[in-house]
Amino acid sequence: MMSSFLFRAMDARAGIFMAILGAAIVLVPAGNLLVPETSPFHVPTYAVTLMGKYLTYALLALAVDLVWGYCGILSLGHAAFFALGGYAMGMYLMRQIGTRGVYGDPILPDFMVFLNWQELPWYWYGFDMFWFAALMVVLVPGLLAFIFGWFAFRSRVTGVYLSIITQALTYALLLAFFRNDMGFGGNNGLTDFKDLLGFDIQADTTRAGLFAASGLALVVCFLICRALTRSKLGKVLVAVRDAESRTRFLGYRVEHYKLFVWTLSAMMAGIAGALYVPQVGIINPGEFAPANSIEVVIWVAIGGRGTLVGAVIGAVLVNFAKTWFTAALPEIWLFALGGLFVFVTLFLPKGIVGTFSQGWTALRQRKISAAYEAGSDEPPTAPPHSPGAPANVTIPKPSAPVSGAAEPQPAE
Amino acid sequence: MARSTSLLYLDGVSVSFDGFKALNELSLTIAPGEMRAIIGPNGAGKTTMMDVITGKTQPDSGEIYFNGAVDLTGEDEASIAELGIGRKFQKPTVFESHTIWDNLELALKAPRGPFSTLFHVITGAEKKRIEVLLDLIRLGGKRNELAANLSHGQKQWLEIGMLLAQDPKLLLVDEPAAGMTDAETAETAELLKDIAKDHSVVVVEHDMVFVRSLGVKVTVLHEGSVLAEGSLDHVSADERVVEVYLGR
Numbered sequence: 001m002m003s004s005f006l007f008r009a010m011d012a013r014a015g016i017f018m019a020i021l022g023a024a025i026v027l028v029p030a031g032n033l034l035v036p037e038t039s040p041f042h043v044p045t046y047a048v049t050l051m052g053k054y055l056t057y058a059l060l061a062l063a064v065d066l067v068w069g070y071c072g073i074l075s076l077g078h079a080a081f082f083a084l085g086g087y088a089m090g091m092y093l094m095r096q097i098g099t100r101g102v103y104g105d106p107i108l109p110d111f112m113v114f115l116n117w118q119e120l121p122w123y124w125y126g127f128d129m130f131w132f133a134a135l136m137v138v139l140v141p142g143l144l145a146f147i148f149g150w151f152a153f154r155s156r157v158t159g160v161y162l163s164i165i166t167q168a169l170t171y172a173l174l175l176a177f178f179r180n181d182m183g184f185g186g187n188n189g190l191t192d193f194k195d196l197l198g199f200d201i202q203a204d205t206t207r208a209g210l211f212a213a214s215g216l217a218l219v220v221c222f223l224i225c226r227a228l229t230r231s232k233l234g235k236v237l238v239a240v241r242d243a244e245s246r247t248r249f250l251g252y253r254v255e256h257y258k259l260f261v262w263t264l265s266a267m268m269a270g271i272a273g274a275l276y277v278p279q280v281g282i283i284n285p286g287e288f289a290p291a292n293s294i295e296v297v298i299w300v301a302i303g304g305r306g307t308l309v310g311a312v313i314g315a316v317l318v319n320f321a322k323t324w325f326t327a328a329l330p331e332i333w334l335f336a337l338g339g340l341f342v343f344v345t346l347f348l349p350k351g352i353v354g355t356f357s358q359g360w361t362a363l364r365q366r367k368i369s370a371a372y373e374a375g376s377d378e379p380p381t382a383p384p385h386s387p388g389a390p391a392n393v394t395i396p397k398p399s400a401p402v403s404g405a406a407e408p409q410p411a412e
Numbered sequence: 413m414a415r416s417t418s419l420l421y422l423d424g425v426s427v428s429f430d431g432f433k434a435l436n437e438l439s440l441t442i443a444p445g446e447m448r449a450i451i452g453p454n455g456a457g458k459t460t461m462m463d464v465i466t467g468k469t470q471p472d473s474g475e476i477y478f479n480g481a482v483d484l485t486g487e488d489e490a491s492i493a494e495l496g497i498g499r500k501f502q503k504p505t506v507f508e509s510h511t512i513w514d515n516l517e518l519a520l521k522a523p524r525g526p527f528s529t530l531f532h533v534i535t536g537a538e539k540k541r542i543e544v545l546l547d548l549i550r551l552g553g554k555r556n557e558l559a560a561n562l563s564h565g566q567k568q569w570l571e572i573g574m575l576l577a578q579d580p581k582l583l584l585v586d587e588p589a590a591g592m593t594d595a596e597t598a599e600t601a602e603l604l605k606d607i608a609k610d611h612s613v614v615v616v617e618h619d620m621v622f623v624r625s626l627g628v629k630v631t632v633l634h635e636g637s638v639l640a641e642g643s644l645d646h647v648s649a650d651e652r653v654v655e656v657y658l659g660r
């Protein structure tokens with residue numbers, strides 16, 4: 001059962017993607033740690049960290065694509081789950097500081113001493129243990145998503161209304177985390193981390209390790225999403241995306257499906273946040289900003305909604321551009337991002353990956369048809385799957401060619 | 413007929429939208445194994461009746477029982493579908509970005525929970541069943557095409573195929589012949605008669621040739637309640653029916 005489940009995840013596209021990611025996971029840390037600094041192949045530490053950060057963004061985008069691209073839930077609040085995972089990791093890192101803080105208190109983080117708190121709030125208990133923090137990284141965003149989704153999906157809140165309440169969710173958390181008496185460091189957030197699992201957080205080896213961990217997390221989550229979207233469950237998700245009420249009349253309990261992917265997606269976002277925080281060295285309420293969640297959706301739209309690979313490519317490309325722009329032309333970054341979004345919406349509605357795979361299928365189709373007319377034995381076949389629809393496990397005999405893929409459906 | 417021996421039992425069902433009574437004290441009984449045709453002018457409440465049976469719309473008052481004992485009021489769409497009531501919509505609705513094959517696979521009777529579908533591996537029996545259905549709805553050659561590329565009539569047939577894949581006890585079929593040529597309409601009637609051999613069917617249709625070829629009991633709806641019931645010849649002879657519907 002499990003093996004066939006994972007087996008589904010693999011095909012040529014997934015293989016290429018995994019090979020590239022795998023190579024990056026090995027080569028980037030090696031280029032940093034093993035290649036001498038004088039060599040042109042040396043990867044500077046700042047670049048390792050920067051790319052590690054991109055990978056965590058890519059994981060966040062993957063999580064958004066799972067719910068938006070496949071199930072039609074346009075979340076404008078995923079940064080909240082990302083930030084919650086980040087805070088859980090930040091709390092662990094804070095407690096690792098111990099007596100090395102400015103006030104030298106063995107238990108209380110500096111900001112609590114500063115606020116004259118006498119003891120650790122109960123919700124900080126356990127965060128001195130890594131396993132506990134790691135558990136919270138997935139449990140806290142997962143639980144919040146579950147509760148939120150349980151109410152929202154049961155009441156059949158969909159479309160733009162759902163998007164708006166996800167914005168409200170992240171905004172409410174932003175305001176809450178700004179307050180000093182919440183016990184999460186107020187607007188300064190959590191920072192000045194020293195070490196992680198006993199490793200100095202500034203060390204090159206730790207940085208390389210965090211990069212590799214981010215890459216690995218991305219690979220694992222990609223495989224999970226891929227297996228999921230290519231299973232029968234994935235087909236139900238696409239059915240829900242395209243014709244929700246029809247799916248109900250077939251006997252599927254739509255709210256259970258939505259709740260399942262929504263919670264899973266929030267957990268993945270939490271993992272992304274937890275890997276992000278030690279690499280950037282800080283987590284503050286700014287991560288809950290509503291604009292952050294919207295940006296993630298733009299990455300996915302640019303890369304190609306409902307393609308998984310596209311989410312990763314979109315996140316990495318846009319953030320690479322952002323890094324470049326904010327250094328070279330900081331004033332125009334937001335305009336450039338907006339412009340890019342408009343351009344993609346108008347001219348590449350399927351995003352980069354969607355457009356490419358469509359073009360590629362059409363090209364191959366034409367080649368085979370031409371060869372067939374020229375007397376080849378292989379009959380022209382229909383492209384079995386649209387980029388928006390997950391692949392079928394069993395592909396029955398092919399038939400006549402089709403003219404084109406289905407138009408993408410709006411998310412209600 | 414008594415409720416206990418009926419398959420579907422509606423008694424005094426009323427539904428209003430902003431004060432407008434779409435169904436007005438509607439009472440209707442379908443026996444197990446029966447095929448029934450429903451006719452009536454536009455806006456008579458035929459589709460609304462199906463909405464009420466399948467849980468899409470909750471009735472304001474009245475009783476709806478399935479299998480003589482199961483109260484359908486208050487149940488949601490998914491549980492009513494699971495009880496064994498399948499529905500074809502007036503406007504054909506198939507999953508456009510899925511292939512024909514996948515549309516049928518999704519409809520196929522199987523456990524509906526997320527965890528069952530997550531680990532579902534299609535069985536030989538299921539494949540065979542899909543093959544049979546593909547043949548029946550004449551879409552075998554198009555199995556790998558996206559449903560979006562089908563013609564209107566083909567979508568109607570695919571939806572009937574999906575309905576059969578669900579293997580329901582009762583099929584509610586809303587205007588299956590709409591948008592079809594005469595030949596296609598005749599074929600659809602044959603298909604439905606075939607289906608009616610081992611299912612109970614309620615068909616809504618405006619096409620009188622189609623209704624006649626089914627040769628079953630007809631119920632005429634008008635302004636949300638039953639105007640006449642009986643054989644097509646019987647109801648056609650009814651003056652009120654001629655006035656509101658057939659005479660137009």
Ligand SMILES: Nc1ncnc2c1ncn2[C@@H]1O[C@H](COP(=O)(O)OP(=O)(O)OP(=O)(O)O)[C@@H](O)[C@H]1O
Nearest residue numbers: 429433434452453454455456457458459460461502
């Ligand atoms: N959701 C709704 N909100 C408001 N009015 C509705 C709704 N659904 C149906 N109606 C009204 O109820 C009446 C009955 O509609 P219904 O669709 O059941 O008619 P019908 O008999 O199926 O007609 P047709 O032959 O045109 O399909 C119509 O006047 C329609 O406008």
Ligand SMILES: [Mg+2]
Nearest residue numbers: 458459460502
């Ligand atoms: Mg109707």
